[in-house]
Amino acid sequence: MMPATSTEQVCDLPQAADFTVSNLAEADGALRDRFSRDGYLLLKRAVSPAQCDALLNDLLGVLSPHIGFDTSTGTPTLAGDPFYETDPIWDEVYPRVQKLESFHRFFHQPNMLEIMRRIAGREPWVYPIKMARIATPRMLGYETPPHQDAYSHHAGPTMAGIWVALHDVDSTMGRVKVLPGSHKGGVRKVFEAQGVGGVQCEIYDHETLWHVSDFEQGDVLIFNSAMVHRAEPNTSDSKVRLSVDTRFCDYGAPVFSTNLEPHHGWRIQGLNWEAIYRDWKSRDGQYYWKTYPNCF
Numbered sequence: 001m002m003p004a005t006s007t008e009q010v011c012d013l014p015q016a017a018d019f020t021v022s023n024l025a026e027a028d029g030a031l032r033d034r035f036s037r038d039g040y041l042l043l044k045r046a047v048s049p050a051q052c053d054a055l056l057n058d059l060l061g062v063l064s065p066h067i068g069f070d071t072s073t074g075t076p077t078l079a080g081d082p083f084y085e086t087d088p089i090w091d092e093v094y095p096r097v098q099k100l101e102s103f104h105r106f107f108h109q110p111n112m113l114e115i116m117r118r119i120a121g122r123e124p125w126v127y128p129i130k131m132a133r134i135a136t137p138r139m140l141g142y143e144t145p146p147h148q149d150a151y152s153h154h155a156g157p158t159m160a161g162i163w164v165a166l167h168d169v170d171s172t173m174g175r176v177k178v179l180p181g182s183h184k185g186g187v188r189k190v191f192e193a194q195g196v197g198g199v200q201c202e203i204y205d206h207e208t209l210w211h212v213s214d215f216e217q218g219d220v221l222i223f224n225s226a227m228v229h230r231a232e233p234n235t236s237d238s239k240v241r242l243s244v245d246t247r248f249c250d251y252g253a254p255v256f257s258t259n260l261e262p263h264h265g266w267r268i269q270g271l272n273w274e275a276i277y278r279d280w281k282s283r284d285g286q287y288y289w290k291t292y293p294n295c296f
């Protein structure tokens, strides 16, 4: 099957079905079988509103005045100019996001670790790199292109992505979507592309059916390291999508060194662990990754 090598070919054939829905009340075996079949799991409302709101409020605190919150819709809103990863406004606010203790601790809470443990069936190790996504409107063409995390994180097969919607996300707000089953063909060639990450992977001609739905607050998307996923453009007038994600693997699996650095620490001066940890209330868990036995 010939790959489609341009963004146009990828975007011209959009077909979508709803995500297959999973939830934490299901048996571990059923969740693992579906994860292995589809390459992803959408766990509905797996994180409590209280946990989501606590982090959302902290994020909104450091994103002010660029992003506010519409209490009537429960949606973050853009207050000024739009921006995307690496723009000057993003570079101004992102170090403040990265310095939030609650942001780094979010995926280490017991219920989050339990979700990862249940899906992997093994003791999980949470990558130090933590990402916050700020998808603003009026940045069409800069959304995350189709990619596989196995490439971007130099990761092996037990690595998975875990992504959490901190508020409801409707179809105008730049939802994340997945190409079910695409993890089965291994790691693909990549091409330069505009948007977060700067590369997109091959999409084959027959791969036209994406899975996507609106997210509710607390929905968790878990994806296999080789599963192709992307973001839709944010076509709303002023709504902003805020979500957080990281990666995890079986404890002891090889982890590439860049995953031990703060997200964008490689290009934003002074964005290092020392600065991130400086004002935390507790030192617990700081530098936890230093004792990981298998980095390369």
Ligand SMILES: O=C(O)CCC(=O)C(=O)O
Pocket: 133, 135, 144, 149, 161, 163, 176, 229, 230, 231, 243, 245
């Ligand atoms: O949330 C997004 O826009 C992108 C998420 C993503 O692609 C990822 O976590 O790898």
